[in-house]
Amino acid sequence: xxxxxxxxxxxxxxEATRQKLYEAAVTLIAEQGFSATTVDxxxxxxxxxxxxxxxxxxxxxxxxxxxxxxxxGLLTVSLREAAEQTARQGGDKVDALDAMIxxxxxxxxxxPSFTQLYVAELWRTNRAWQSTLMVVRQQAVAVVEGVLRExxxxxxxxxxxxxxxxxxxxxGMVLVAALDWQSFQxxxxxxxxxxxxxxxxxxxxxxxx
Numbered sequence: 001x002x003x004x005x006x007x008x009x010x011x012x013x014x015e016a017t018r019q020k021l022y023e024a025a026v027t028l029i030a031e032q033g034f035s036a037t038t039v040d041x042x043x044x045x046x047x048x049x050x051x052x053x054x055x056x057x058x059x060x061x062x063x064x065x066x067x068x069x070x071x072x073g074l075l076t077v078s079l080r081e082a083a084e085q086t087a088r089q090g091g092d093k094v095d096a097l098d099a100m101i102x103x104x105x106x107x108x109x110x111x112p113s114f115t116q117l118y119v120a121e122l123w124r125t126n127r128a129w130q131s132t133l134m135v136v137r138q139q140a141v142a143v144v145e146g147v148l149r150e151x152x153x154x155x156x157x158x159x160x161x162x163x164x165x166x167x168x169x170x171x172g173m174v175l176v177a178a179l180d181w182q183s184f185q186x187x188x189x190x191x192x193x194x195x196x197x198x199x200x201x202x203x204x205x206x207x208x209x
Contacts, residue, residue, distance in 0.1 A: 018056055020046040022067050030113035034064065065129035068121070071114045072136035078103040079143045093151035097201055100144060101174055102194045108178040109190055115182075119175055141167045173197065 024045035028037045039060050043050040057063035082103035086096040108115045121133055144167035151157035174197065181193050 014056070017046075017048065017052060018066075018070075020048065021053060021056060021063060022070055025063055025067055026071070026111075026114045026117060029064070030116050034060075061128050065132050067114075068118065068129060068133055069136055071111065071118060072140055074111075075104065075107050076136075076140045076143060078107050079140060083143065083147050093147055093154065093156045094202060096147045097144070097170065098198050100147070101170070101197050101201060102190075104171070104174040105178055105190055105194055105197075108175070108182070112182050115175065115179065119179060141171050144170055170201070173200070 021042060024042050025037070028041055028045055037060070039053050040050055042060070042063070043053050046053075053063065057066060079100045082099040083096045086099045091099070121127065121129075122137070124130070127133070141164075145163050148157060148161060148163045148167055152159050152161060152163065177193060177197055181188055
């Protein structure tokens with residue numbers, strides 16, 4: 001039992017260290033770019049020794065790749081939980097999509113630097129982690145695809161909907177609108193932005209008035 005507790009404690013400490021490294025890396029890279037950011041700076045910002053970075057990650061590139069996995073993974077969980085909670089409450093598929101939009105906005109408000117990095121990396125094709133980025137992106141989009149497919153099967157949505165493209169468009173709408181909000185309209189509240197996107201969703205996807 002003691003060894004089990006020790007192992008659990010070690011795992012918890014390592015996760016806490018990794019979280020500090022993720023936060024330091026995402027902030028620095030957002031500020032000055034990937035190439036200009038050094039492992040020394042990441043370690044200093046995280047308040048750990050340089051060797052700690054390499055103990056947890058083989059290189060800066062591996063750290064960034066894992067950062068993408070971690071961040072998009074958090075977003076995916078948020079979207080899935082929003083859809084599942086809506087279903088438990090008896091909501092329809094438009095309600096689920098609306099809840100996912102809000103969950104996405106909440107995530108972006110909490111992690112603006114990560115979101116900026118994620119969107120920027122989507123446009124780059126020469127990175128070592130490009131294939132990983134595509135995989136984790138698809139995991140997030142797949143959650144939206146699932147709700148759309150269920151809506152088509154139930155007759156709530158038109159069977160003419162291109163599910164993969166519509167799902168990607170909805171995720172993209174949230175990302176771009178939220179970045180515009182954060183960068184150019186910070187005076188708006190999350191509720192304001194959600195309300196605007198919610199009206200767009202209801203008018204363009206379900207046809208409801």
